[in-house]
Amino acid sequence: MSNSESVAITEQPQRFLIAASGTGGHLFPALAVAEVLEAEQFQLEWLGVSNRLETQLVPKKYPLRTVPIEGLQTRIGPKTPILLGKLAVAVWQTRQLLKRGQFKGVLTTGGYIAAPAILAAWSLGLPRVIHESNAIPGKVTRWLSSICTGVGLGLEDATTYLPKDKTVVVGTPVRPAFLTPCELDLPIPPEATLIVVAGGSQGAVSVNKLVRACAPAWLETGAWIVHLTGAQDPDAQSFQHPHYLSMPFYDNMAGLLQRANLAISRAGAGTLSELAIASTPALLIPYPYAAEDHQAFNAAAFVKAGAAEMYRQDELTEEQLKQTVLQWIQEPQVLEEMAVKAYSLAVPNSTERFAQLILEQIEASP
Template identity: 55%
Template structure:
């Protein structure tokens, strides 16, 4: 573990995380586990990081996009923008005297990793998905270390130095239930609660199936909190006192701790939160996710016995209705809950923080080297 005295400058880390909660929440949790470091942030203008990154981390921005579709004029423009972004990150790293970079993948990872390595700085990448993204697969050999959310991802990165640490979650998920914010929803304490989570990409098709199933579930005594997202045109077509449709819910740790079963997409961050909450689930991967990576994530949970997996294109209302009833069978519910608990990695942020500490240069070693150099 890197320690600093009052006379030493703490190691300086640039965190590059942008776009979605799946990239940002693990990065923020990791930053919070590194209080002794000097941390600054790299993002993209007008993305979620401009709202979510805590004020104590100075935010720098670059323009960068991914390569989409077939090669053409757009590819050339994207390549030119990437080269410009690499140059800008290089200048930032040099002028800011950073000791290394940490990124959670996505488009912003490419210029960050390439700039850091061109300067001889360590680059740590965290890949949360069971099927690593294109940027991770391409640049993982250039990274100092690639930390994995799922051990299954390692087989896709044969030339990288990998270590499985799980995926960090928001700090509220690690708090004792008694200190969490109150649920503040009119739900009795003794009823089964089904929570439906659409994810950041929305889930209009799943929302429609849930509304078809809701009357039968409610007749059986189940209460429902349905997080619909804000792009569902049919959100007001069903109502019942035991059914609460909300675009989102702020205190997700409280909600998932109270829930009995979840119906959810299969983003890596959401799955991590389900595991930490010890919550059995029915997983319906987002069918348009890049390279169908949500299905790869869901298969890990299915294989462990922590979830039931259905493809959206094949799922009917009758199947979804029956799956929830089956999962609520006391014996099945207990076994699935145990399996979800076994998948949870509650100290992921700590493991990742320790990895970063070990990778960054030791300040005392640096100062000794600089003193020796100045006297030679």
């Protein structure tokens, strides 16, 4: 073999598969870690589902492969054989992808895409690392973490439910923009109290309705409101005011949350990580239909730290919401104390810590 051939072989990039699908809570941490792995000269490909958010976010940066997979039901029902059949096909397809591409390992951020990724990598003896951002781990994390080579956790609370010898609390990686000060390109006076309302990547129509009912009272104090309604709210433009800015989405979330004095928000793990790193106090309204009520457990960790208050959606009244926010507006020192406590929950180097866990698993692999 010539020297030139030897150099060409040794410089060939190592390939790594990332399996992340569905919501921003799964995708944004994976995208953040992907940048670190790319800097380490890994050639990345992505595993997802054909009708989920990854089809919009991932192909701009990485090749996207899709498999047919749906969430597995906890109880056996009429659809169980169909779902198991889809899982078997997805595992086989993922296994073929890993073999053909000579991948060095798999990273997943949970959800049902994690099952075929972990099982396929396990069958080939490849490193398989999962990240669980919620306080209550999802079903796939609980079922399959024992056959993973590494488990990164966003919150300490999750260690109760998983094998202690596998887990490392690394925090939840956030988008790189959150790690540096960002300017806000909206016409909000620097001295004005800013309330940000965000229902997560799916929006929150019921919360939107409550906020619009309360908005006049908040605006009377001189506050401004940026309301991210999501794309599914038919009444999104039903309330108008010069200091009330309503839009389906907003790209510069880092700048928005860094400027916000308080947020009214769902309690997905990714959202909470961004609130923490941006030092944003919050009134949290957990999504009531989240699997195993995990958003309420996430929110409870922030309430315990003094960084937020939590209200259940079915119990929250217009008057409660209005008065809680009015009280905070009138007592800015309370918000300042909550901001400090929110940042105490942040892990600014979570991306690097999780990437290091992945690299250690790859290095330890035969």
